[in-house]
Amino acid sequence: MDRLDAMRLFTRIVELGSFTAAADDLNLPRATVTHTIKHLEARLGTQLLQRTTRRVRASREGEAYYSHCMRLLADVDAVEADFLQAAVQPRGRLRVDLPTQFARMWVIPALPAFFARYPLLELDIGTGDHFVDLLREAVDCVVRVGALPDSSLVGRRVGTLEQVTAASASYLRKHGTPRVLADLQNGHYAVNWASPTTHRTESLDFMQGRKRRQVMLPGRVTVSSVEAYRACCEAGLGIAQLPRYRVADGLAEGQLKEILPTMPPPSLPVTVLYPPHRQMPARLRVFVDWLVEVMGKQL
Known part of the structure; x- marks a missing residue:
């Protein structure tokens, strides 16, 4: 039995004046009650309870210990009540x-x-x-x-984001619109994306059925910010692959054009991360x- 449980047992014995009544109240074997109090008194080095043939009462030291136990147990109960309430109605920042x-x-x-x-x-x-x-x-x-x-x-998947391969209308007028992957090797450029975590320049990825094809293109500019990546694409600096929601307005207005739509980039996972x-x-x-x-x- 841990210390808090031993304290609760001790306070019930004092309040009920009986080992047997406390054992019945806490649904404990009588032998467990006796052993716990003996161990508690041995640890504290003092007699906490005085036993007579008719009643058990606290010694002077036991009365002082009882007062401390009641304050400590009340604090513990209050803390647990706060957490239980938070579980029902979460609070905080x-x-x-x-x-x-x-x-x-x-x-x-x-x-x-x-x-x-x-x-x-x-x-x-x-x-x-x-x-x-x-x-x-x-x-x-x-x-x-x-x-x-x-x-x-710890990561928990929220969903996935559809991606598109896009280029500005001005870029396509200058370099032509690729119809197949092989066309990308004929004078096309990418807006290079460097991962903020690995700092590696990423390839352009395309799905042909279930097969993933990676294409590396020359690029005149490399960025690691999503906003800069889109801005470079809009400025005609090269081909980019972005989540559709980030370029939906540009596609709708005609400033950007989707290319190679039958070979879209793989979808991106969206994950919420938190410490274990x-x-x-x-x-x-x-x-x-x-x-x-x-x-x-x-x-």
Whole structure:
């Protein structure tokens, strides 16, 4: 029996004046009660209870220990009550980091419903595509798009994003519109994308049925920011592959054109990442569950 349970047993014996009554009240064997009190008195080096043929009462030392136990147990019960209440109605502040346009398009518009469901929660939202050290920066979770490097973080898939291969109308007028993959080798350029985490320049990837084809093209500019990547594509600096939602407006307005649509890039996974927890805080658990629910309706 741990110390808190031993304290609870001791206080019940004092209150009921009987080993047997305390054993019945706590549904414990009489031998367990006797052994626990003997062990408790031995550890403290003092006699806590005085036994008579009719009743058990606290010694002077036992009365002082009883007062301490009652204060300590009341504090423990209050802390547990707070956590149990938080599990039913989560409360507190969460720090999350989201891709900028992802947050603007899908997460932020849905937040009124989130706060209506969880009125005691607050969110501190950071936006960007930069690397975030969750532990060092005290961030509770991040949402990331694309393949993830190996890490000690826990990942939960939210969904996938359809990608398109795009180029500006001005670029295609100058270099021509490729109809097959082989055409890409005839004077075409890519806007080179360098991973912010690995710093490696990525290839252009195409799916031909179930087969993935990778193409490396020369590029005059290399970027590691999604906004800069799109801007370079719009400026006519080369071909780029982006999630469709990031270029939907440019495609609709004709500023950008989709090329090789029958061989689209592979879809990108969307993952929410958070540190491993032996017991995930309720406020984080409900946010992750809500995020999966919201994005399931969108993607």
